[in-house]
Amino acid sequence: MTIDDTDRAHLLRCLALARSALSDGDEPFGSVLVGADGTVLFEDRNRVKDGDATQHPEFAISRWAAAHLAPAERAAATVYTSGEHCPMCAASHGWVGLGRIVYAASSRQLGEWLTEWGVEPAPVAALPITTVVPSAVVEGPDPGLGDEMRATYREFFAP
Structure with a gap:
């Protein structure tokens, strides 16, 4: 499969949610769960700004589902x-048995941008989703969406 116009529309909603997080002083990530009927x-x-680093939207989706x-x-x-699931979110996705994952920017891209901006690495390794959930x-x-994601991340992470 490839990313089509329907996928892109949902990814644009994710980007809007990420920007909402950013405007609230939080790390810019957003996620949407869509049923088989669309x-x-x-x-x-x-929602990690208050100190609970597990408050990722992908993890919230797993719990809700x-x-x-x-x-x-x-x-x-x-x-x-x-953004591509972190290992915690990928594991929750796999344990709950959710279906397909579509993301705008990869962990690799984010890691490269953070390195370019001199940001310290996260405390958890950025692994591809399929390393954590091989059948995903x-x-x-x-x-x-690469340029928009880079600009959104830069607004939060770049010094």
Whole structure:
């Protein structure tokens, strides 16, 4: 599969959520869960600024899906996210049994940008989703959103 116009529309919503997090002083990440019929089921943004580094939107999606969807519904759903899942979020995705993941910017891209800007590395290794969840179906990064993602990250992370 490739990223199509429907995927891009959901990724643009993720970017809007990331910008919402940014305007609230939080790290700019946003995610959307979409059911097999195309219905947006849940969305969230990063909420780590108050000290709980587990408050990632992808992790929130996993918790919400586990509480509200049957296993078959989870497997048929798609998670859209502004940035590739960290290992914690990828693991939660795998444990809950969510379906396809589509992201705008990769962990590798973010890591390269952070290095360029002189930002200290995160305390957790940036692993590709499929290293954590080998059977995951993953699409990304979206080359059409790279510049916007870089600019959004730069606004938060660059000194």
